[in-house]
Amino acid sequence: MSRIQSINIIPEPVLFNISSGKFILTEGTRIYSDQKLLKLSEYLKNLLLPATGINLIVKQTKEKIGNGTLINLKLTENNEELGFEGYNIEVNSKDINITAPNPVGIFYGIQTLRQLLPPEVIKSSIDENREWQIPCLKLEDFSRFSWRGYMLDEARHFHGKEIVKKMLDLMALLKLNKFHWHLTDDQGWRIEIKKYPKLTEIGSKREETQVGGRFSKKRDGIPHSGYYSQKDIQEIIEYAGDRFIQIIPEIDLPGHTRAALASYPNLSCKGYPFRVSTHFGFHKDVMCVGKEEVFEFIQNVLKEIVDLFPSNIVHIGGDEVLKDRWKECPDCQLRLEKEGLKREKELQTYFTNRIITFLNNYKQKTVIWNDALNENIKGKPICQYWFRRIKEVLKYLKKGGDMIMSDFRYTYLDHSYTFTPLKLAYKFEPIPKKLDERYHKQVLGLEALMWGEYVPNIKRLEWQIFPRLIAFAEIGWTPKSKKNFNSFQERLNFFLKRFDIIGINYATFREVKSHVLKRLFKVFTLATQEKGGT
Ligand code: ACM
Numbered sequence: 391m392s393r394i395q396s397i398n399i400i401p402e403p404v405l406f407n408i409s410s411g412k413f414i415l416t417e418g419t420r421i422y423s424d425q426k427l428l429k430l431s432e433y434l435k436n437l438l439l440p441a442t443g444i445n446l447i448v449k450q451t452k453e454k455i456g457n458g459t460l461i462n463l464k465l466t467e468n469n470e471e472l473g474f475e476g477y478n479i480e481v482n483s484k485d486i487n488i489t490a491p492n493p494v495g496i497f498y499g500i501q502t503l504r505q506l507l508p509p510e511v512i513k514s515s516i517d518e519n520r521e522w523q524i525p526c527l528k529l530e531d532f533s534r535f536s537w538r539g540y541m542l543d544e545a546r547h548f549h550g551k552e553i554v555k556k557m558l559d560l561m562a563l564l565k566l567n568k569f570h571w572h573l574t575d576d577q578g579w580r581i582e583i584k585k586y587p588k589l590t591e592i593g594s595k596r597e598e599t600q601v602g603g604r605f606s607k608k609r610d611g612i613p614h615s616g617y618y619s620q621k622d623i624q625e626i627i628e629y630a631g632d633r634f635i636q637i638i639p640e641i642d643l644p645g646h647t648r649a650a651l652a653s654y655p656n657l658s659c660k661g662y663p664f665r666v667s668t669h670f671g672f673h674k675d676v677m678c679v680g681k682e683e684v685f686e687f688i689q690n691v692l693k694e695i696v697d698l699f700p701s702n703i704v705h706i707g708g709d710e711v712l713k714d715r716w717k718e719c720p721d722c723q724l725r726l727e728k729e730g731l732k733r734e735k736e737l738q739t740y741f742t743n744r745i746i747t748f749l750n751n752y753k754q755k756t757v758i759w760n761d762a763l764n765e766n767i768k769g770k771p772i773c774q775y776w777f778r779r780i781k782e783v784l785k786y787l788k789k790g791g792d793m794i795m796s797d798f799r800y801t802y803l804d805h806s807y808t809f810t811p812l813k814l815a816y817k818f819e820p821i822p823k824k825l826d827e828r829y830h831k832q833v834l835g836l837e838a839l840m841w842g843e844y845v846p847n848i849k850r851l852e853w854q855i856f857p858r859l860i861a862f863a864e865i866g867w868t869p870k871s872k873k874n875f876n877s878f879q880e881r882l883n884f885f886l887k888r889f890d891i892i893g894i895n896y897a898t899f900r901e902v903k904s905h906v907l908k909r910l911f912k913v914f915t916l917a918t919q920e921k922g923g924t
């Protein structure tokens with residue numbers, strides 16, 4: 391049986407054996423499920439209905455089984471090998487059995503089932519005269535890493551609810567389970583905070599936007615705005631939850647805060663009026679760490695975040711904090727003196743520790759960018775690695791800390807395909823080379839980061855993300871020993887038929903390659919805006 395007819399799943403499953411014969415989905419097929427899985431049965435039914443036109447009847451396992459073919463969803467005992475997210479599928483000509491220790495495994499079994507069916511099953515309207523068949527097989531599958539993340543930066547460009555939901559759907563298909571939502575930055579504040587209405591009244595709007603790349607002085611002259619109400623957020627949390635995706639909100643502090651400072655200038659060292667930034671890169675004005683009112687503000691904001699998001703994990707940023715203002719600020723200098731600190735760098739540690747302690751008291755885990763990590767960081771935050779100082783990361787792991795890996799050379803979805811071609815992205819290995827095996831478990835997994843500075847619309851967004859995110863999904867799930875770029879490319883070719891069918895943009899096989907001549911200028915492509923995606 392050729393690959394195309396048989397099995398083309400991304401991420402590649404751990405084990406499978408295909409046998410002869412096939413299961414055919416018909417009007418007579420029934421879904422039988424445990425009581426606890428009725429919601430997932432309905433989800434499966436609704437996934438299959440639009441393209442097949444088959445309105446599968448859902449029954450509880452207790453009920454009498456008739457003559458038709460069956461899809462059985464069943465929870466099993468815990469199984470060490472399958473772990474929390476694993477599942478088994480057995481397909482015979484008469485029935486399909488999806489079993490797993492937890493509902494999340496059944497959900498992933500359903501995602502695999504979707505990929506075992508013809509790609510047209512993703513259509514939103516009926517596809518007549520197609521036989522909806524699945525090859526007979528046995529499949530066992532479980533995840534390599536528990537953290538398989540995708541970050542979307544909506545501070546730089548706001549895309550809105552419908553696009554976020556579309557992203558969550560695609561994440562589910564790829565078995566990605568963490569949606570890191572970068573909601574605040576210099577260029578926009580995108581989440582309603584009831585106690586501080588100006589954050590969105592003022593902070594969610596900017597007059598125009600830098601275009602043309604990092605060193606460009608050009609602005610587009612077009613106002614940009616948008617934010618999520620807490621009601622919108624709740625709706626999206628529920629949507630993500632139904633797809634077993636945890637949302638990790640990021641409130642980036644104390645740098646990348648110009649939108650907050652424009653809303654409440656008293657939070658800065660200088661206190662003068664600011665505009666929401668219209669350009670990208672480093673900003674000198676950051677939150678003052680000398681004034682108590684800043685901590686009060688942050689704690690009130692985080693309290694609303696904690697009450698809103700059920701994930702119990704909050705990302706507090708900590709990247710790229712310039713210390714210029716702290717050096718000149720009497721309040722910051724007083725803090726330095728009082729706390730017995732020597733350098734402004736230590737003020738960031740003081741700040742980070744205070745926020746982590748606050749969040750820990752609310753039973754929240756904190757995530758910080760690795761810029762904020764050093765040996766004096768307390769409260770065991772999860773650290774997200776992106777740039778430089780890998781030695782610090784190795785030390786942290788040895789001390790018992792947990793890491794998420796987002797090495798900028800591989801996982802930045804905003805980077806050009808010249809800088810990070812698909813093949814290089816696929817090579818990414820989250821476990822650092824020099825790490826002793828006993829610490830491997832503390833590398834929770836990886837995240838691919840979609841920074842939004844130069845990504846103004848959905849077409850460009852999809853083009854930057856795909857197909858690289860598909861590669862990261864495989865790296866996060868599939869055992870390292872099964873990673874194979876040639877096999878991935880073949881399966882990808884098939885996978886992307888679904889995107890053609892539903893009109894999702896992606897970079898073509900020609901575009902995702904790094905061409906020899908362009909590679910000479912690869913760093914330059916980070917500073918300019920490479921064409922593509924439209
Ligand atoms: C980052 O790219 N500033 C985390």
Ligand code: ZN
Binds near residue numbers: 677715719720721722
């Ligand atoms: Zn200050």
